Amino acid sequence: MDFYPVAIEKLIEEFAKLPSIGSKTAQRLTLHILNLPEDEVREFADALVKARGTVKYCGICGNYTEKDPCAICGNPNRDHNVICVVEQPKDIMAIERVRDFNGVYHVLHGSISPMAGRGPEDIKIKELVRRMSGEIQEVIVATNATIEGEATAMYISRVLKPLDVKVTRIASGMPVGSDLEYADEVTLAKSFEGRKEIK
Incomplete structure (x- = not known):
């Protein structure tokens, strides 16, 4: 130029x-x-x-904030017994737009990816484990529906199961308004796994 x-x-x-x-x-x-x-x-x-x-990271969940703790962690009206685990702060913004989730979050700041040289010690899993107490009733894993996201979700599940915490995974499958011909194999497989009875 x-x-x-x-x-x-x-x-x-x-x-x-x-x-x-x-x-x-x-x-x-x-x-x-x-x-x-x-x-x-x-x-x-x-x-x-x-x-x-x-702007810095919240000392509790790892979300973006100007004051610590962030507005979500500091809100007494949120359900602090349910933690939604996401890969990045931008994922919180997407979930909050829906306005259906009233719990709190935990940001991993990445996902497990052996190909990229990222293991469990490179993301905020230890910090998540430290947040587990008798009060936590459920951990919802909302990592991306990618190979790395799935590997991360499975790893978190294995780490948290012995702590007597309910670990769930957000549903994945065909997005509303999409055509089957454009769906990849993983999306279609997840759609069949997560099928529900029509009532």
């Missing part, structure tokens, strides 16, 4: 480092920002710096 000044090339490079941002999208974002009024660009930059400086 020799036709751009160095500052623009650098900004394009930085945007391209973000997940799901290719070089064309990075270029569009850069050119959009260059066309904004200077005060809006400063606001954007300040928001980035402030978020990076003030």
